[in-house]
Amino acid sequence: MSQSVAYYNVHAQQFMDETLHLDMSALYDAFLPHLSENAHILDAGCGSGRDSREFLVRNYRVTAFDASEKLATLASAAICHPVAVRTFDQVSEYQAYDGIWACASLLHLPQQQIPQALATLWQALKPGGVLYVSFKRGEGQREHNGRHFTDATEEQLQSWADALQRLEKITIWQTADRRPGRDEHWLNGVFDKSPKQSDKLITGGKHRHFLPHLCASINKSSEIDMAVAFVKATGLKLLVPDLQGALGREELPARVRVLTSDYMDITDPEALRSLMLLQEQGAQVRVFQSAGTSFHLKAYIFTYVGHDKSRHGTAFIGSSNISRQALQDGLEWNYRVDYPSDDGFFEALSRFEELFRHDNTVPLSDGWIDEYEARRVLPPTPTEAGSHEVEEPPAPTPVQTAALVALKETRAEGYSRGLVVLATGLGKTWLSAFDAAQMGARRVLFVAHREEILHQAAETFIRIRPKSRVGFYMGKQRDMAVDVLCASVQTLGKNAHLERFSPQHFDYIVVDEFHHAAAPTYCRLLSYFAPTFMLGLTATPDRTDRSDILSLCDDNLVYAHNLFEGIRSKLLAPFHYYGIYDDSVDYAEIPWRNGKFDPSQLAHKLATLGRARHAERVWEKHGQQRTLAFCVSINHADFMAEQFQKRGFSAAAVHGRSELSRGEALEQLRSGELVILFSVDLFNEGVDLPTIDTVMLLRPTESKILFLQQLGRGLRRAEGKDKLVVLDFIGNHQGFLHKPQALMGADMNHRQLAQYARKAASQKLDLPDGCFINYDLQLIDFLKSLDGEGTEKDYCLLRDTLGRRPTLTEFYRFGANLSQLRKQFGHWFALVAHMDDLDETESKLVEQQSAFLTELEKTPMSKSFKMVLLEAFQELDGWRNPPELSALASQSLKVLQRRRSLLGELPEAMRESPDQKTWQAYWQRNPVKAWVGGNTKTAGSFKIADGYFAAAITLASDQIDTFTALVQELVDYRLASYEARGNIEPVDHNVSVLPNSELARTGLPFFPTLKIACGHFRTSLVEAEEYRHLGEGYGQLNPNRHFIAQASGDSMNGGKNPIRDGDYLLLEQVSPNQAGSITGKTLAIERMDEAGDTQYLLRVIEKTAQGQYVLKAKNPSYDDILVTDELSEQFRTFARLESVIDPLELAVGQDFMREDIAGLFGAEFNRGSWNVGHVFLADASAHVLLVTLNKQGKADNHRYMDHWLGEQRFHWQSQDKTTPESKRGRELINHQELGLTIHLFVRENRLLNKQAAPFTYYGKVGYQSHEGSSPMSVILKRV
Structure with missing residues (x-):
């Protein structure tokens, strides 16, 4: 047919002139009487569009296509109606048309292709419909004037018709060619399809x-x-x-x-x-x-x-x-x-x-x-079809197995709470059922906020525990005598309902999808119950959304496996994501409140003909076989289905009021009877749709979770499905900014979103194999325009992302500049008040208790104890009923034992079950004494009266619940930021196979985006602090003064100790009054320019004979800067350079795959040379030891005796051929004299989740002693 298409592309205008105005009324009279008023006609191979134009004039609905692009363009213009470019084999509609008109079009196909083309058109024809075809009368195939023709006889046409199912009758007749100068005869056929009947x-x-x-x-x-x-x-x-x-x-x-x-x-x-x-x-x-x-x-x-x-x-x-x-x-x-x-x-x-x-x-x-x-005794043999049908419960997936191992280990370490993060589609609820069974839990409580989730959880637990009694506690249902209780937090979270259960009633509690509710809603329930273990579940992709649940899980993140990891592990299908610019809607005109568009106005704006046409075009270009489309309302879904049906596509809407049920819709989608299904929310969660290969998002989503749930409907793998296509219609409005963050599994502020857009435009995003992300250029420009920073801008972005006001922990983990916040607003709640996000009671409390709240947010913490005491105080309802000191001490110990990462701050004798009297005395010395003002001359925030620990501030009874929530928000933040420092001594749980890689190392703030501008002023933003660790070799370090940053530029690249672009710098923060003598020192100078931007300059400070300071560069290509009186007002001494840090120092404690280790030393990875345990890098003068402790599966001569000798020393055994006299042996023994370094990478097992396990870098080690030969046993000590 390509030959004929090429002909018509060249002679399109000539063909239009010859055929557009021919009178075909005799043929119409044989075809149109079969059709009802307003019937839908497919003009298949419409040529000049002559017949489509006539059908439109007669008020029929018409879909037209032609294989010639040139003809389609001319025809569309001539009849003022769209004509698609496609071929017969691209007709995929099912029972979509009342009539199909194939006038002089099928004849250009090779004869062997005609039966299949007729079958395809027949499938697109509705029951009771009619198909018209025409051929030149004759036999066989021929080429004429550059075109292919297949001619037909009455017998041939009848033979093709007989192959069609449900053919009711066929009418065949001949006509003469109506074009001037033509004497050919045409064979016409009308095929009637039998109407659909209700099967008895x-x-x-x-x-x-x-x-x-x-x-x-x-x-x-x-x-x-x-x-x-x-x-x-x-x-x-x-x-x-x-x-x-x-x-x-x-x-x-x-x-x-x-x-x-x-x-x-x-x-x-x-x-x-x-x-x-x-x-x-x-x-x-x-x-x-x-x-x-x-x-x-x-x-x-x-x-x-x-x-x-x-x-x-x-x-x-x-x-x-x-x-x-x-x-x-x-x-x-x-x-x-x-x-x-x-x-x-x-x-x-x-x-x-x-x-x-x-x-x-x-x-x-x-x-x-x-x-x-x-x-029950099941008959040994089946008695009827399906009588012995059994579906075994699923076995845990590799990801679930890894999570189960981690959960078992975390309980062995003493944790009673933990959080697991699994991407949508990886089976969170199944995991909780598996883990409850693994733990042997007798009674389980599953808590969620939506009934749909609870029903799905109940079905899941029955599959895993078929003998368990499962019930509900929600709405009017009050089941109590059950093994698994699925409860809504709205119902069970009320005190009257909680008190019907004893605190120890449940062994195992699951909190699912906590991101949907505010933390205080759950706090009451979780504070009341005391299970053996509580599991928090979420699919939230980033730290921002999960900060509240993490605090409720005692900041114990047990296991995480995000969307990209799910794709890389082959459990989820790769995706091709298209961000489509939604130019038909001005979202700025739709009211935006609390992170949502006004639903009624949104539905009105989205259900337009222009937008539907835009969606059709995009879907026709990118859509695959089975599409699920999400709409904003029932009316929107119905409208979109109708528009797609009018265009000839087999489409339907399904919702609570639709004629089509959810079960029918799924069955028709699976069978191919439907190609696109429009839904509101019936398919967000818990629906098994592995064959869905296209998801179309025709509505904004209020949260990352909803976006990922809708995306997740198509991520299931299925036979014959190689990818999921995602068509996401996006406007240039802040309400869409959470989507890139959800897709990439990362929280981003405005500046980072702009950087993301630049990477997306250049196809440099780090994606799993098989994945693809593309945005329309208008969206790229919109995201780029966000570049900039500011506390209020970051707050608004996070608020819009969450759909509510953020907590301080969320803002901290989002990467906001807290120093700038406090400089501008004083404290956190002052910013929240400024953003008009406090209610009347909160506003009054923030004003009345500003001093206490500010102290709580900023009070120095050498240990976590002050915040632990406050958490215990609140759990005992201390603002309302001051607790006895003994009760407060006991509850504080419970908090510490629950938050295992903080337990290491206690003396070893106090960690598990200390004597009550001894423990209370210890706790009173600190932090009780600190809170009552015993360490200062000022009055404390609390007081001790008759053995009770009471607040020194006054609260009205109706303020207590609100104040408790405000205080807990600050406590959560202080503990989260404190734990991020990483200076807590680890608790030794039984026997540790791998020692702590951070032993004797100090955690210092690391600013990855703070560049010290070397040579040229560069504006920079101090992002939220990360912590990196340095060893004792850098002297006495104080995290409150010392920090790490990267150099930028080459102005200091010269002399004896050059500072190169990208070097890691250890700096000590100093004020002008604390800097001491600065002459000859390398300092970071802070400058505030006229625009208020903070800039940094790194220079050696010298003095002229006249006493003026000079900022000298080490690189002679850069000019020195004389600090004039005018300039001196803009400069402030910011920090003093202590040292340039070896980048490998910052890698200590981090995990690396074997193929990534070479890059740490500037080497290329080669599997042949790196697939061993001992690698020498001549260019780096380094020996790299790659050690696997447990070598099951290795031959006996490869099972080397490698193990730790305490925290600092390591016993390493070489390969058999290594002797003390060999080159490698001498280099190991004399490495210091030879200027060589030895680097130790260790992993416990070869595999993790059936894949290669990473190595942990333990830093440089030094030779101590050895014994033996072939192999050598070497004792190494961490440097």
Whole structure:
């Protein structure tokens, strides 16, 4: 056909002139009478557009295409209607058109391709539709005037038609060519497709599933009755989503009754437990106790109100029980009975009523299931299709296995709380069920804020613990005598409900998706209960969103596996992401409040014809086979589905009020009957859609989590699916800025977003293999325009990202400049007040208690104890009821034991179970004494009265809860920032295989973006502090004065000790009054220019004979700067250079893959030379030792005896060939004299999660002694 396409591209205008005005009315009269008014016609191979124009004039809906790009362009202009460029094999629509017109177009295909092209068009034709085709009358194939022709006879046309299914009739006739000077004859055919009928008999099998019929009936019915001999969990889960939807309708929830039996013990106990959950939601479930009586019922009865407002009914009577095989692929016959046309419906309903109330029928209960499980004996061989159908619980994935190991280890270390971060799609809820089973938890509490999550959790726990009783505590449900309780925090979090349980009632508590709620909502619940272990779960990609839950988990991040890691581990599909500029909507016109657009105005702005057309074009270009599109409202979803249908695509909308149920929609999407499904929120979570290969986001998302959940619907891997395409429609508004952050799993301020845009534009983003990110240029420009900084700007960005005001911990972890904050506003809550984010009570408290809150935020902390005491004080409700000192000391110890990372600050004798009297005395010396003012001459914030520890400030009773929340926010921040310093002595949990890599090293603030401008002034922003560690070789270091920064520029690159661009510098912060003698010293000079920007200059300070200072560069290419009186007012001594740091010093304690180690020494990685345990780098004068402690799987002669001798010394055994006299042996023994260094990298095991494990760098080591030869045993000591 390409030959013909090329011809028409060249002769397009000539063809237009010859055909556009021909009178084809005789052919229209044979075709159009088959169509209803406003029918949808596909003009397949429209040529000049002549026929499309006529159909449009007659008020038909038209979709037109042609394979010639030039013809399509001219035709579109001539008829003022879009004409797509595509070929017959690109027609993928399913039952989309009432009529298809293929006039003189199929004839250009090779003869062997015509049957497939007809089948493709036939599939796109609706039942009852009509297809018109025409060929030149003749036989065989030929080339004529640069075009290919396939001619046809009546017999040939009839043969092609006979291959089409559901062909009702074909009409064939001849006509003469109407063009001047032509004497050819044409063969015309009209193919009528038989209309779709309501099948009375559903026979099952591959293409006639019973399931869609049930789903459709459930969706429209007000009364649902099912009676089956047995229920299998595999089949029930196919019906549960639609049954839950029917029970949960806002208007007129359905009555659902299910009757099954214990006949032959085939019914699954697991299925019965799931039916118990359905019963919790309002269904009535009963069991017929057969007692030897046969029970072979398979009846499904539905009652609903028809369009005429009268009662209608449908019953299916047949052979299908509730099993996957019976509902899907099995050959099962079920006969349909409809009322009012068949009174047999009422006969079936009457018999159901009798059985439902039969003496042998009992209500389903947990007790009955327990008894049934105890006596159940499944027949040894299947009695019916699906009777032995079993779906084994899934085994943990490699990621879940790694998380389970980490959870087990964290409990062994003494932690009672922990956080796990898993990307959407990696199975957080499954992990919690696996871990509860691993721990042997007897009673489990699963807490979430949405009922949908709780229902999914209940089903998951039943799969893993099929013998457990599972219940709910939400809404009006109050189950207590259960093994697994799924509770909404809104209900259980109230004191009246908490007090119905003892604090020790649950062994294991799961807090899921905590990012949806404010921390105080959960604090009450978590403070009340004392489980053996509490697990926090989130899919939040960055530290910002998870800071609150991390504090509730005692800052114990047990395990994390983000989106990119999930893709790299082959558990999630790679994605191609397209950020599409949404130019049809001016988002600035839509009100924006609390991180959200006004929903009604947003829905109105999004449902426009222009935007729908834009979406269609983008989808046609990038979309794949099965698309899930997310809309902002029901009206928006319906509108988009209608617009896509008008364009000839098989599309549908599914929501709570749609005619199509969720079950039907999924089935049609899987089968290919639908190519695009528009939804509001029914598919955000918990839906198994592995074959979805395109996700289209047609609405803003209020949070990173919602964005990732919608993205996650398509990330499941499936056979034949190589990637997920994401089409995200984005406006140039702050409401979309969280999306790049969510996608990359990183929090970004405005400046970092601008940098991200630059990397995206140049395709330099660090993405997993197979992934791709592209933004329209308008969006790149918008993101670039954000470049800049400022406390208020960062606050607004974070507030918009979270959809609420941030906490101080979140702001700190976001990377905001806290020094600038305090310089500008004084303290945190002053900024919050300035941003109008405090309510009336909070504002009053911040004003009244400003001194205390400021002290709390800024008070020096050499240890964590002051904040630990405050946390314990608040847990004891101390503002309301001052605790006794003994109770406060005991609770403080519990906090420390819970926050294991802080326990190392205590003397060893105090860490676990010290004597109460000894412990209380220790605690009173510090921090009690500090808080009551014992260390100063001023009055403290607290006081001791009659053995009670009480606040020295006065609070009204109605202020206490609010004040508690404000204080806890500051306590969380102080502990989080304190732990980030890393100066806490580690607690030795049993035996440590690997010593602490940070032993005897001091953590110093590291400013990766603070460049000391060498030679040229450069504006720079001090980002939030990271901490890097230096050893004793750098002298006595103080984290409050010393810090690390990188040099920028080459002005100091000269002389004996040059400072090069990128060097790491150790500096001591000094004030002008503390700098002492500065002559001859290298100083960082701070300058505040006229614009208020802070700039830095690194120079050697010299003095002229006249006493003026000169800032001297070591590089002679740079001029010295004479500090005049005018300039001196702008300069301030900022820091003194102590040393240039060896970059390897900063790598100590970090993990590196084998292939990344070479780069630390400026070497190239070569697998042949680096796949050994001892590498010599001549250019770096370095020996690199790569040690694996546990060498299972190695041959005996490779299992070297490597182990730690305490914290500082290491026993290393060389390879067999190494002797003290060999070159390598001599270099190790005499490395200092030879100017060589030895570097030690150690890992415990060769593999981690079935992949190569990284090595931890322990820094430089020195030779101490050796013994033996071939191999040598060498004792090395950390330098």
